[in-house]
Amino acid sequence: MIIDAHHHLWTADYQWLAAPGLEAIRRDYTVADLVPQLDEAGVTATVLVEAGRCDAEETGEFLAHAATTPRIAGVVGWASLTDPAIAATLAGYRELPGATKLVGLRDQVQGVADPGHLTRSDVRAALAAIGAAGLTFDLVIHVGQLTSCAEAARATPGTIFVLDHLGKPRIAAAGLAEWRTAVGDLAGCDNVVAKLSGLLTEAGPGWRVADIRPYIDTALELFGPHRLMAGSDWPVCDLVASYAEAWTAIDASLGELSATERADVLAGTAIRTYALEVGS
Template sequence: MGIIDAHHHVWDLSVRDQDWITGPQLAPLRRDFPLSDLEPQARAASVDRTILVQTITVPEETPELLALAAESDLVAGVVGWIDLTASDVAEKLGRLRALPGGEWLRGIRHQVQGEPDPWWLTRPEVLRGLRTVADAELVYEVVALPHQLPAAVSAARHLPELTFVLDHLGKPPIVSGQLKPWSAAVRELASQPNTVCKLSGMVTEADWHEWTVDALRPYADTVLDAFGPQRLMFGSDWPVCTLAAGYAEVVDATGVLLAGLSPDEQAAVWTDTAERVYGADRPNQCRIRRVSPRGDASLD
């Protein structure tokens, strides 16, 4: 089977504004990015399945993404948003799963990177919501800045039954070339057996105009060593990646970064990990609970 792109977005500004797209640097993103734009680029890059990820913290978006999954043979899973601090998280998840495409709900994400409290993930009401996500056999995706990763470590320890998926390597400071303290934080997270990482978002953490594969390599090598290929998966972060690179460029750069791995290890990053974590080949069976540092998965 082909590559799984474990992280991309779509949006239609006539349906809903993306209020995070502000300022001249992000101006190229201030247009519609429909699934029909992605599909030919994905197919050309041998990507045959994708995971569609939320972009804004409003409840109306997730049903729209699920409806897209119901109509598409490209989208194999959706990571949506709900208010984790609400008292009726279980009911909200149940309603989402009853919608058209609800069987493709695979996980929940909240933009922790925008929270002023670096320990937001450890708040009692958040942990209660995350426990309900685990009970629903969904994963939780962490989009956080390096200084927020210790809270993710604490939450992962507190909820060993929940799989935590780290987006974009935890947003390391690639543009500056620094590894610490990010590397220590990401290794601590990787030491928790219920964590997985996406090899995604690197080009936009680097210099958008002058990035090189060599600039990305220390960060990719860090997560490869920390998580192992069996707990790492490819994501394009399209269309955000287009600020620095086209879709094919991101795929090609990832291929160069993985070139030193064995065929089985490369297959893990390109396909197998995402297939296992998201159940990307079958509806409503996202059942991974723990992945050991060796990559062994225990399933419910």
């Protein structure tokens, strides 16, 4: 069994897609585009993650997709950590079609300039509220924010945090030492799991498995297979690799694991963390 723990859907008018260099993925990506990719790669089910539109309507649309698409086992929706009405936002999501597939939330923390953002009292309260609601919180951050993430995780032990893309190490800039030092503290928090996703994009065009392997090996050392899950980061991965190539690269990086450890990374951790209901 394979669970794609991290992919998106979007339409060509998402504002962030207007940035230079994103022309190759500046188009609509729909459920109809997704399912053939899953079939080709042998993926059983997926987790659909908010895609940077940063509005509640997107979460409603994604839950509706999940309600009618059995292969989408979970949705990580969007919520602002500075929303004073976050409790009402969560309650509203629970009333929507497909609400049973809401498994987590995410905010675009990577775009926040304030280095003290995750220390704010309202942000910490929002993180605690998300955990109290039985939802995880996905951390989409850059490597310079890893220390503050560790502090937030320790301050809100009742919330499960999911580190997207291993915290975006600067693979193309040979940033292994910098990243290892920064991620180690976060890996020491028992309420944090991490995703082997987005690494090919960080490696850039012309990537090789050898470029990402040291990061995956380090993540296995620091988190262990039982706290790691794999994701394609499709369609973002289309900038440098196809959906199938993304899975081939991950598979090639897990060659030394036991069958049980591979099963954790490829499915078990995602199922446990997101409380997914998937077939055998």
